[in-house]
Amino acid sequence: MGLGTVGGGVALALTDHANSIQRKTGFSVNLRHVLVRDSEKTRDPAPPEGVLTTNPEDILADPHVQIVVETMGGDHPAGEYLQRALDAGKHVVTANKEVMSRRGPDLMALAQKKQVNLLFEASAGGGIPIVGCLMSQLLANDIRSIRSIINGTTNYILTQMAWHQASFADALAEAQTRGYAEADPTNDIEGIDAAYKLSVLGSLAFHRRIPHHAIHTEGISQLGPEDFRYASELGYAIKSLAIAVVQSNGLVQARVHPALVPENHLLAKVDGVYNAVEVTGDLCGQIILHGQGAGREATTSAVMGDILSIVRTMGSANVPPPLPALDVNGDDTDSAVCPIDELSSAYYIRLTCADQAGVLAQVAQILGDGNISIATVIQKDTDPGSGTAQLVITTYPAREADVQFALAAVARLGVVVGVNNLIRIEE
Ligand SMILES: NC(=O)C1=CN([C@@H]2O[C@H](COP(=O)(O)OP(=O)(O)OC[C@H]3O[C@@H](n4cnc5c(N)ncnc54)[C@H](OP(=O)(O)O)[C@@H]3O)[C@@H](O)[C@H]2O)C=CC1
Numbered sequence: 001m002g003l004g005t006v007g008g009g010v011a012l013a014l015t016d017h018a019n020s021i022q023r024k025t026g027f028s029v030n031l032r033h034v035l036v037r038d039s040e041k042t043r044d045p046a047p048p049e050g051v052l053t054t055n056p057e058d059i060l061a062d063p064h065v066q067i068v069v070e071t072m073g074g075d076h077p078a079g080e081y082l083q084r085a086l087d088a089g090k091h092v093v094t095a096n097k098e099v100m101s102r103r104g105p106d107l108m109a110l111a112q113k114k115q116v117n118l119l120f121e122a123s124a125g126g127g128i129p130i131v132g133c134l135m136s137q138l139l140a141n142d143i144r145s146i147r148s149i150i151n152g153t154t155n156y157i158l159t160q161m162a163w164h165q166a167s168f169a170d171a172l173a174e175a176q177t178r179g180y181a182e183a184d185p186t187n188d189i190e191g192i193d194a195a196y197k198l199s200v201l202g203s204l205a206f207h208r209r210i211p212h213h214a215i216h217t218e219g220i221s222q223l224g225p226e227d228f229r230y231a232s233e234l235g236y237a238i239k240s241l242a243i244a245v246v247q248s249n250g251l252v253q254a255r256v257h258p259a260l261v262p263e264n265h266l267l268a269k270v271d272g273v274y275n276a277v278e279v280t281g282d283l284c285g286q287i288i289l290h291g292q293g294a295g296r297e298a299t300t301s302a303v304m305g306d307i308l309s310i311v312r313t314m315g316s317a318n319v320p321p322p323l324p325a326l327d328v329n330g331d332d333t334d335s336a337v338c339p340i341d342e343l344s345s346a347y348y349i350r351l352t353c354a355d356q357a358g359v360l361a362q363v364a365q366i367l368g369d370g371n372i373s374i375a376t377v378i379q380k381d382t383d384p385g386s387g388t389a390q391l392v393i394t395t396y397p398a399r400e401a402d403v404q405f406a407l408a409a410v411a412r413l414g415v416v417v418g419v420n421n422l423i424r425i426e427e
Pocket residue numbers: 001002003004005006007035036037038039041070071072073074076077095096097098122123126179180181182183293294295296299
């Protein structure tokens with residue numbers, strides 16, 4: 001289902017790798033139908049003769065179809081098709097993080113009931129085998145945290161802005177041309193795609209549901225070229241991070257937002273379409289997986305891996321299907337996730353001011369009253385063009401709620417034209 005960036009790559013691999021699939025699994029895999037919206041569209045490469053259909057029933061009602069591979073995207077109608085495929089006793093492979101985040105536990109329960117596989121490696125981290133890793137190799141661990149870059153589009157945009165001073169719009173257009181972005185890139189640039197992925201990874205890692213809507217989510221569209229300059233001056237890179245940490249009170253802190261990361265940190269060195277997932281477990285310690293997080297070939301690798309792992313078990317009555325470890329009976333409430341207000345973090349604050357004179361003293365007073373200590377200050381002269389000056393402050397760790405409260409007061413100062421940015425610093 002779907003013959004776009006990912007589906008097109010999978011269809012090609014099924015043909016190009018036919019011999020090695022037969023050799024590795026003992027079975028040949030035949031592409032029987034491909035569901036698209038528009039069967040008249042010119043496609044490169046052209047799909048095999050006679051497989052295209054616009055009618056999902058051709059797949060769902062065909063008793064010869066054993067595995068349904070969904071690469072359409074979106075919750076509807078993909079979610080309903082997957083449910084019907086499982087209900088009909090077909091194995092399912094999906095690259096769809098939105099469906100897995102919204103309906104994963106229900107679909108998994110159905111897969112268990114029907115004794116079929118539901119595999120979703122490509123739904124998070126593109127070509128990085130993080131889903132399988134959490135479901136099997138790391139299963140013995142009590143996972144304490146995930147810190148990750150899990151959106152290829154935003155990481156590509158941030159890299160282009162930092163390295164080549166590209167405009168946001170140009171960098172996004174390039175990411176779309178390369179097939180990294182979602183059909184509607186809003187999900188990428190507003191952090192929603194990463195929140196779906198963090199919901200999937202967090203649920204697998206912590207064995208409880210981390211609903212995507214309970215994850216604090218911020219996008220990257222408010223970042224300006226100045227932020228990259230100041231971050232670099234301070235020794236940081238700007239990355240969009242997806243973080244889930246089990247706190248000492250048992251609640252999970254889960255958030256997706258831009259962050260300043262020290263330039264010598266491994267996550268600061270993850271560039272372009274690359275993603276990285278750092279997992280900390282009680283047994284394994286810290287592990288980092290790094291690889292391409294989006295794009296045709298890398299994602300095809302993940303989808304094909306799922307297909308072949310299903311094919312390998314076919315015909316072997318004694319081998320139970322490798323069901324995923326996501327706890328379908330887990331806690332489905334938002335109460336497992338703590339609000340962002342309680343976060344303690346260091347911050348980068350950028351203010352545009354009408355005048356330089358006295359502004360730092362006034363801002364420092366407000367921050368001090370809120371128990372927020374200033375770590376560094378960058379003060380730029382008034383720009384004759386705009387008639388405004390920039391004030392950049394970094395703080396020592398403080399409570400998010402206190403910082404937000406203080407910044408509301410800072411914004412009310414007559415001399416402050418705008419609080420342009422508040423970015424958390426991840427050491
Ligand atoms: N692109 C990437 O790098 C990655 C994508 N993913 C995920 O994979 C999935 C697919 O992404 P991608 O390949 O980029 O998406 P594309 O937009 O490139 O392709 C989507 C395909 O699905 C078909 N399609 C969409 N809606 C329908 C519908 N209602 N009925 C029938 N066919 C439909 C389209 O048909 P038509 O061609 O006729 O328009 C198209 O062939 C998404 O869930 C995405 O999040 C995961 C990892 C990486």
